Amino acid sequence: xxxxxxxxxxxxxxxxxxxxxxxxxxxxxxxxxxxxxxxxxxxxxxxxxxxxxxxxxxxxxxxxxxxxxxxxxxxxxxxxxxxxxxxxxxxxxxxxxxxxxxxxxxxxxxxxxxxxxxxxxxxxxxxxxxxxxxxxxxxxxxxxxxxxxxxxxxxxxxxxxxxxxxxxxxxxxxxxxxxxxxxxxxxxxxxxxxxxxxxxxxxxxxxxxxxxxxxxxxxxxxxxxxxxxxxxxxxxxxxxxxxxxxxxxxxxxxxxxxxxxxxxxxxx
Numbered sequence: 001x002x003x004x005x006x007x008x009x010x011x012x013x014x015x016x017x018x019x020x021x022x023x024x025x026x027x028x029x030x031x032x033x034x035x036x037x038x039x040x041x042x043x044x045x046x047x048x049x050x051x052x053x054x055x056x057x058x059x060x061x062x063x064x065x066x067x068x069x070x071x072x073x074x075x076x077x078x079x080x081x082x083x084x085x086x087x088x089x090x091x092x093x094x095x096x097x098x099x100x101x102x103x104x105x106x107x108x109x110x111x112x113x114x115x116x117x118x119x120x121x122x123x124x125x126x127x128x129x130x131x132x133x134x135x136x137x138x139x140x141x142x143x144x145x146x147x148x149x150x151x152x153x154x155x156x157x158x159x160x161x162x163x164x165x166x167x168x169x170x171x172x173x174x175x176x177x178x179x180x181x182x183x184x185x186x187x188x189x190x191x192x193x194x195x196x197x198x199x200x201x202x203x204x205x206x207x208x209x210x211x212x213x214x215x216x217x218x219x220x221x222x223x224x225x226x227x228x229x230x231x232x233x234x235x236x237x238x239x240x241x242x243x244x245x246x247x248x249x250x251x252x253x254x255x256x257x258x259x260x261x262x263x264x265x266x267x268x
Contacts, residue, residue, distance in 0.1 A: 011130075011132050012130070013132070015061075016059065016060045017245070018130045019130050021245065021249055023131050023135040023138060024143055024242075025242070027131075027139050029249075030126075030127045032257055034120060034123060036049065036257050036260065036261060037116055037120055037123075038116075039264075040260065040261060040264040043112070044263070044264075045261075045263070046112075046115050046116070046119065048256075048260050049119060049260065050115075053122050053123055056126060057126055060126065062126070062129055066125070066129065070121050070122060071121055074117065078114050078118070081117070082110040082111070083110075085107075085109045085113060086102050086103070086106045087101065087102065087106065088106070089105050089110075090105070090106075094107075133162050133163075135238075136158075136162050137158050137159055137162040138238075140158035140161060141154050141155050141158040142240055144157065167215070170215070171212060174208060174211055175204065175208055178204055178208055179204060182204060
């Protein structure tokens with residue numbers, strides 16, 4: 001199943017130190033990692049950040065196989081990015097054939113971008129794998145609540161983002177079922193020209209969009225029948241409270257990131 005092969009949006013309810021952390025802390029740490037990944041420009045920085053993410057994954061008792069699952073949906077994007085960088089970046093050419101040129105600078109830049117994208121996906125996947133949708137919504141709303149005084153819809157935005165992330169594997173499972181049903185009726189999605197293969201996707205996209213709108217309508221009816229009126233007057237079963245472990249984790253992560261950025265900017 002395609003949905004089960006995608007880690008982003010799924011939640012693994014197991015007991016681990018990472019699962020017990022405050023969702024606000026995990027969201028902040030993920031945001032810090034994403035920002036830092038665009039700041040550092042050294043391979044050693046990526047090595048340290050990647051090692052730290054793998055350490056967190058093992059601490060969270062997440063199966064290593066989920067690392068590959070989280071990267072599977074972007075394999076085409078990674079390959080396409082590498083091809084563009086390798087063949088269209090000028091520099092010191094190491095291979096030439098006709099109009100095709102492979103430069104050392106293009107190969108280095110392509111691999112650098114691929115590693116950056118992989119670390120971004122792994123960081124985001126680790127957040128969703130260790131945080132339930134309810135906790136993710138509460139954490140996002142709590143972090144955005146200071147902006148409510150300027151009319152910012154913190155609760156609505158947090159709810160929309162969480163629902164969008166949560167329905168990624170659901171939509172992929174739906175697409176997988178439709179593909180198998182169409183293939184059983186003789187549909188071919190793998191052969192023919194690029195234009196023909198695009199036309200063959202129409203029997204897949206139409207029912208997928210219809211089912212998506214149907215799911216959205218059912219979700220809206222379910223929320224309305226439960227008298228959902230947004231964040232006004234809403235109480236929570238679990239109140240978010242920062243514990244000592246949360247503060248220590250956030251502090252240690254900030255210290256680690258500060259050291260990596262300092263070494264990347266001034267030393268390496």
